[in-house]
Amino acid sequence: MTNEKLDAFFLTEEQSGERKINLLRLVFLLVFLANEFSNYYLLKVVEGWLHQRAVATMLAWIAYAAGAWYLVNRRRLYGRAVKYVSAGADALFLALTIVLVEGNNGPLVPVFYILIVGCALRYSYRAILAASAFSALGYAAVWYTSFGNPRLTPIPTYSAIIHLLIMVMMGAFSAYAVNKMRGLVLKFAENFARREMAEGALSRYVSRQVAKKILDSPDGGSAMGVGRRTQAAVLISDIRGFTPLSEGMDPGELVALLNSYFSRMVDVVFRHDGTLDKFVGDALIVVFNDPFEQTDAERRAVACAAEMQREIEAFNREQTAGGRHTLGVGIGVHCGPVVAGNVGSESRMDYTVMGDTVNFASRLQGKAPAGAVFVSGAVKAKTDGAFSYKSAGMMEFKGYREAAEVFALQA
Numbered sequence: 179m180t181n182e183k184l185d186a187f188f189l190t191e192e193q194s195g196e197r198k199i200n201l202l203r204l205v206f207l208l209v210f211l212a213n214e215f216s217n218y219y220l221l222k223v224v225e226g227w228l229h230q231r232a233v234a235t236m237l238a239w240i241a242y243a244a245g246a247w248y249l250v251n252r253r254r255l256y257g258r259a260v261k262y263v264s265a266g267a268d269a270l271f272l273a274l275t276i277v278l279v280e281g282n283n284g285p286l287v288p289v290f291y292i293l294i295v296g297c298a299l300r301y302s303y304r305a306i307l308a309a310s311a312f313s314a315l316g317y318a319a320v321w322y323t324s325f326g327n328p329r330l331t332p333i334p335t336y337s338a339i340i341h342l343l344i345m346v347m348m349g350a351f352s353a354y355a356v357n358k359m360r361g362l363v364l365k366f367a368e369n370f371a372r373r374e375m376a377e378g379a380l381s382r383y384v385s386r387q388v389a390k391k392i393l394d395s396p397d398g399g400s401a402m403g404v405g406r407r408t409q410a411a412v413l414i415s416d417i418r419g420f421t422p423l424s425e426g427m428d429p430g431e432l433v434a435l436l437n438s439y440f441s442r443m444v445d446v447v448f449r450h451d452g453t454l455d456k457f458v459g460d461a462l463i464v465v466f467n468d469p470f471e472q473t474d475a476e477r478r479a480v481a482c483a484a485e486m487q488r489e490i491e492a493f494n495r496e497q498t499a500g501g502r503h504t505l506g507v508g509i510g511v512h513c514g515p516v517v518a519g520n521v522g523s524e525s526r527m528d529y530t531v532m533g534d535t536v537n538f539a540s541r542l543q544g545k546a547p548a549g550a551v552f553v554s555g556a557v558k559a560k561t562d563g564a565f566s567y568k569s570a571g572m573m574e575f576k577g578y579r580e581a582a583e584v585f586a587l588q589a
Contacts, residue, residue: 273316310349506548
């Protein structure tokens with residue numbers, strides 16, 4: 179996540195917090211106004227002239243609060259400066275109310291602390307520091323006006339200094355906590371973005387589910403890039419007669435055909451939790467049992483090959499119905515030891531598997547006619563109970579001295 183996106187995120191949260199503060203302010207003031215009327219008319223504990231002053235200042239404060247609520251909550255008008263104006267206005271109205279009702283030592287003084295802590299809803303350490311400064315200035319004004327009034331007992335200097343220090347400290351601690359929270363959110367967002375990028379990169383080779391499993395593993399998926407020897411089942415498919423087909427097609431039509439074909443094949447591969455090694459022209463190389471162990475890797479590979487052929491049949495029916503080219507694909511499956519890992523340069527690396535097992539799988543698919551799945555004797559031995567095979571006879575393969583028996587998967 180970029181700093182711009184994170185800044186936009188916190189701006190949205192600031193606006194949301196400002197709307198909450200506007201609502202809470204209105205509720206508080208209305209309750210406070212109701213309490214003032216109760217004290218005057220019911221309990222009769224407030225003098226008339228003080229009551230008039232209290233009502234006047236509270237109505238002015240309520241008018242401001244209603245205007246802020248309308249503009250920010252209803253009209254959705256908001257800018258970064260709003261939080262500072264709002265914090266300053268609240269401190270000003272509170273100080274004015276305390277001075278006018280001569281409550282210098284009264285129960286309204288702690289409201290300054292509420293203004294500081296409540297500012298945390300804005301998710302801005304600067305706003306909290308501003309609220310702390312405004313509250314300290316407001317209380318300083320209350321302290322100053324307590325002198326020279328014969329009806330008031332002046333606030334002792336030591337008491338005023340303690341209040342001021344607490345306000346500053348509360349603002350500093352709250353601002354630190356909010357700033358720390360923002361840092362943690364940034365760190366989480368960066369880690370989440372890196373994970374999303376890693377998952378997207380891994381999804382080139384494996385399904386989303388397997389990608390998540392790799393990233394959740396203790397090594398965090400680093401094993402994908404480490405060269406290793408492992409046992410694997412390798413599936414290779416190839417389009418028959420592709421070269422003459424491609425020479426007679428429009429390039430755009432050819433690319434669209436391949437993209438449509440590969441999309442469907444990759445979906446099948448991922449349904450069986452295969453790892454996509456690479457596309458080589460019109461060929462597809464798939465690995466099972468890497469990077470995660472799959473005790474039934476050979477069964478998965480054969481099942482995947484069978485479903486790929488069924489999917490090709492469905493694909494060809496759609497192509498025929500639309501008057502487009504159809505495809506014939508041969509598939510070979512072999513199992514054995516391979517070397518796996520990321521291979522390439524510092525600027526570009528790709529996952530791959532290498533070794534005789536891969537070479538023989540390639541030779542095997544080269545013998546398979548369109549629509550057929552050929553497997554080696556090793557694969558047949560490990561999947562004989564799960565699938566039906568028919569011997570395709572002994573075959574010779576380029577690069578191998580001895581002939582090997584090949585088995586065709588039966589539908």
